[in-house]
Amino acid sequence: MSRHTEWQEEQQRVDLVVQEVKKREDELQGKLGEVKADVLDIRKKFWDDVTVNFDTADDAAETHASIKQQAELMSERERSHQHDIKQLKSLHKLKESPYFGRIDFLEEGETEAESVYIGTSSFVDKNGVDFYVYDWRAPISSLYYDYGPGPGTYETPIGPISGDIEIKKQYIIRKGQIEHMFNTGITIGDEMLQEVLGRQSDSQMKNIVATIQKEQNQIIRNDRGKLLIVQGVAGSGKTSAALQRVAYLLYRFRKTLEADQVVLFSPNPLFNSYTSTVLPELGEENMQQTTFQSYLEYRLGDSWTLEDPFNQMEYVLSANADQEYEGKIESIKVKSSLEYMQLMDRFIQSLEKEGLMFCDLKLNGETLISSEQIKSYFYQVDQTLSIPNRFQMTVDFLLKEVRGIELQERDKEWVEQEIELLDNEVLLKVHHKVEKEKKKDSDSFYEYEREQEILRALVVKRRFKKIKENIKELRFIDVPAIYLQLLKKTLPVELCHQSITKMKQSIFPYEDATPFLYLKGKLEGFQVNTRIRHVFIDEAQDYSPFQFAFIKNMFPRAKLTVLGDKNQSIYAHSKISSFSALESLYDKEEIEKYELTQSYRSTKQIIDFAKRIIHAQIDPFNREGEKPTCWKADSYEHMNELLIGRVRKLKEKYPTVAIICKTAAESERLYKEMKENLDVRLIKKNSTGYESAVLIIPSYLAKGVEFDAVVVYNASNSSYNKETERKLLYTVCTRAMHSLELIYVKEKSGLMSDVSIETYHHRK
Numbered sequence: 001m002s003r004h005t006e007w008q009e010e011q012q013r014v015d016l017v018v019q020e021v022k023k024r025e026d027e028l029q030g031k032l033g034e035v036k037a038d039v040l041d042i043r044k045k046f047w048d049d050v051t052v053n054f055d056t057a058d059d060a061a062e063t064h065a066s067i068k069q070q071a072e073l074m075s076e077r078e079r080s081h082q083h084d085i086k087q088l089k090s091l092h093k094l095k096e097s098p099y100f101g102r103i104d105f106l107e108e109g110e111t112e113a114e115s116v117y118i119g120t121s122s123f124v125d126k127n128g129v130d131f132y133v134y135d136w137r138a139p140i141s142s143l144y145y146d147y148g149p150g151p152g153t154y155e156t157p158i159g160p161i162s163g164d165i166e167i168k169k170q171y172i173i174r175k176g177q178i179e180h181m182f183n184t185g186i187t188i189g190d191e192m193l194q195e196v197l198g199r200q201s202d203s204q205m206k207n208i209v210a211t212i213q214k215e216q217n218q219i220i221r222n223d224r225g226k227l228l229i230v231q232g233v234a235g236s237g238k239t240s241a242a243l244q245r246v247a248y249l250l251y252r253f254r255k256t257l258e259a260d261q262v263v264l265f266s267p268n269p270l271f272n273s274y275t276s277t278v279l280p281e282l283g284e285e286n287m288q289q290t291t292f293q294s295y296l297e298y299r300l301g302d303s304w305t306l307e308d309p310f311n312q313m314e315y316v317l318s319a320n321a322d323q324e325y326e327g328k329i330e331s332i333k334v335k336s337s338l339e340y341m342q343l344m345d346r347f348i349q350s351l352e353k354e355g356l357m358f359c360d361l362k363l364n365g366e367t368l369i370s371s372e373q374i375k376s377y378f379y380q381v382d383q384t385l386s387i388p389n390r391f392q393m394t395v396d397f398l399l400k401e402v403r404g405i406e407l408q409e410r411d412k413e414w415v416e417q418e419i420e421l422l423d424n425e426v427l428l429k430v431h432h433k434v435e436k437e438k439k440k441d442s443d444s445f446y447e448y449e450r451e452q453e454i455l456r457a458l459v460v461k462r463r464f465k466k467i468k469e470n471i472k473e474l475r476f477i478d479v480p481a482i483y484l485q486l487l488k489k490t491l492p493v494e495l496c497h498q499s500i501t502k503m504k505q506s507i508f509p510y511e512d513a514t515p516f517l518y519l520k521g522k523l524e525g526f527q528v529n530t531r532i533r534h535v536f537i538d539e540a541q542d543y544s545p546f547q548f549a550f551i552k553n554m555f556p557r558a559k560l561t562v563l564g565d566k567n568q569s570i571y572a573h574s575k576i577s578s579f580s581a582l583e584s585l586y587d588k589e590e591i592e593k594y595e596l597t598q599s600y601r602s603t604k605q606i607i608d609f610a611k612r613i614i615h616a617q618i619d620p621f622n623r624e625g626e627k628p629t630c631w632k633a634d635s636y637e638h639m640n641e642l643l644i645g646r647v648r649k650l651k652e653k654y655p656t657v658a659i660i661c662k663t664a665a666e667s668e669r670l671y672k673e674m675k676e677n678l679d680v681r682l683i684k685k686n687s688t689g690y691e692s693a694v695l696i697i698p699s700y701l702a703k704g705v706e707f708d709a710v711v712v713y714n715a716s717n718s719s720y721n722k723e724t725e726r727k728l729l730y731t732v733c734t735r736a737m738h739s740l741e742l743i744y745v746k747e748k749s750g751l752m753s754d755v756s757i758e759t760y761h762h763r764k
């Protein structure tokens with residue numbers, strides 16, 4: 001068949017599908033109007049169709065049933081309305097671009113191949129038999145991602161199906177017109193990828209369903225195991241795989257899994273907004289997305305200020321190697337390890353016999369029950385019971401004691417004074433109550449005394465409410481004091497004095513927050529979340545073993561998907577291999593591991609340069625660009641002049657240019673100096689978005705995101721000189737998609753000494 005005829009035939013099919021989609025859209029639009037009217041009607045007439053009668057218990061039960069039935073009817077209609085809206089949105093998308101791929105598959109035992117067209121959602125004929133389009137997540141669609149023409153097998157719930165792929169094609173369809181069409185092999189078209197990756201960056205991440213690569217597809221569709229670990233080089237599509245995997249799981253388990261049962265821990269708010277459009281674009285609701293820091297803050301509650309990891313990072317990157325600095329780094333490392341968790345476990349075990357600390361229970365500044373009394377009760381409870389169980393028994397004991405004291409308090413003078421201050425409304429209510437009682441039993445009490453009795457009880461009860469709440473919420477346990485005790489007993493003084501000083505000011509050092517919550521959970525019982533079924537951790541190399549173990553504990557029913565790059569670990573505990581520690585928390589057969597070595601983000605030239613900083617094996621995708629450029633300046637002022645010139649040039653070509661500084665302090669300084677000369681935006685730790693512009697951004701906030709052009713500012717030896725900063729330098733260089741430049745004063749960072757001169761241009 002000539003190319004022209006083939007093209008015509010394919011376009012005819014697109015036209016046919018688009019026509020059918022339009023018809024379906026019209027039908028649905030009509031139905032939507034009816035359902036909406038229905039819902040409004042039910043709302044309006046809700047009470048007309050309900051019989052309300054509370055005269056007898058039977059009547060009340062009937063009324064209740066009738067209201068329930070009406071409410072169910074309404075929510076069923078509303079659900080159906082939401083479903084139709086969702087479907088309509090999918091149809092809108094299909095109308096523009098109904099599919100992106102096709103395979104002709106001859107199943108074993110059949111005589112004729114089926115043409116399977118693959119798009120972002122399924123589109124079936126009215127009888128539900130013939131698929132115009134298959135959802136990219138349907139079992140048969142995996143053939144498209146896993147095989148080139150030739151034999152192929154796909155998994156179905158009833159077992160594997162094998163056959164032969166006769167044709168594999170890709171399309172780029174826009175506004176219902178085929179713009180490109182290629183026959184392709186196993187790699188989903190170099191041509192198509194070239195097209196997609198060559199595009200300019202966007203402040204919102206895009207889905208990759210049309211060009212998912214085989215190794216990424218394995219990650220997306222893997223539903224075995226409890227722990228899935230992906231180690232992938234910079235730009236290898238880890239975040240992309242994670243997001244398409246969420247979409248896949250929501251489709252595959254649509255009867256049992258909802259979007260809010262999936263949590264993604266991401267590195268910062270900027271990243272959250274960068275990735276927030278991918279799932280809606282695929283017709284799915286967003287999962288819950290948070291940062292580990294927000295999660296810790298939520299768990300710690302309002303009485304503490306959590307030092308944020310960015311401040312910690314800022315300190316680590318800016319401080320000089322004095323004694324304080326060494327102590328802090330060592331303390332972070334120690335508290336990150338699983339060994340520390342084991343040490344804590346031993347300490348907690350010792351608390352079964354002695355060492356727990358409690359707070360006095362006080363009222364009006366006076367001690368009602370002293371910490372010593374609580375302690376002696378706790379330690380005389382059966383020691384074979386667990387600590388949380390013994391606390392529950394202590395709660396019962398304390399509540400009983402407090403009730404006794406409450407009775408005695410009623411005769412105290414302060415109660416009388418407080419009665420005087422009560423609102424008239426309260427007094428009146430009590431008065432009416434007593435009147436009512438009097439009617440029933442007229443001789444049995446004096447009215448005034450009865451009123452006083454009730455008021456006294458009321459006032460005391462109000463005062464004791466908080467104490468009882470505190471008891472029930474276990475606030476009589478002095479967990480911060482126990483934690484400080486733990487630090488003092490387990491660490492040398494130089495490793496714990498900074499934490500002790502800060503905690504006394506109600507500030508939680510970041511490295512202490514997880515161990516503290518672990519201790520609290522072990523003592524009081526963990527408030528685990530059993531609703532969550534999937535936890536995703538992106539940029540997982542930044543998590544400590546301790547944090548992993550904590551997350552595993554908090555989400556006991558969840559499967560964990562962990563994605564990271566050991567070469568991008570920039571935090572102080574990074575020497576410890578978090579992934580192997582994480583693996584030690586699971587049985588071998590529960591773990592699935594993948595490695596991605598192909599990088600898609602940056603041009604070949606950028607990867608050839610960046611990989612030499614960390615001496616790693618990375619396979620760049622074959623997309624050509626300019627070699628990176630290293631600019632040498634004679635002075636700080638000269639560097640800034642150079643920067644202005646370079647950024648103006650880059651801006652002519654690229655919508656988004658990022659100037660990446662090492663720290664937030666440097667970014668701020670530079671921003672002040674630049675804003676008169678350049679139209680720049682400063683990205684801070686709380687920034688949640690950016691438009692295409694020139695951005696100034698600190699290194700650690702650029703994690704996970706990408707820009708058309710990157711200028712690494714002050715890549716001088718005076719700035720990036722510690723061995724621990726090698727990975728940071730690599731990370732910032734790999735944020736660039738099309739262009740990378742580095743500017744330094746006098747001497748460039750020694751961390752680049754192994755980067756061969758052939759891989760970059762040197763300019764002054």
Ligand SMILES: Nc1ncnc2c1ncn2[C@@H]1O[C@H](COP(=O)(O)OP(=O)(O)OP(=O)(O)O)[C@@H](O)[C@H]1O
Pocket residue numbers: 193196197206208211212213216232233234235236237238239240241565568600601703704705706734
């Ligand atoms: N199969 C693919 N098809 C098209 N684009 C892809 C594919 N895989 C990755 N990309 C693109 O490559 C870039 C990097 O992807 P992503 O951010 O997911 O990588 P990453 O491994 O999380 O990177 P990093 O660790 O450096 O943050 C993105 O622009 C993404 O759209």
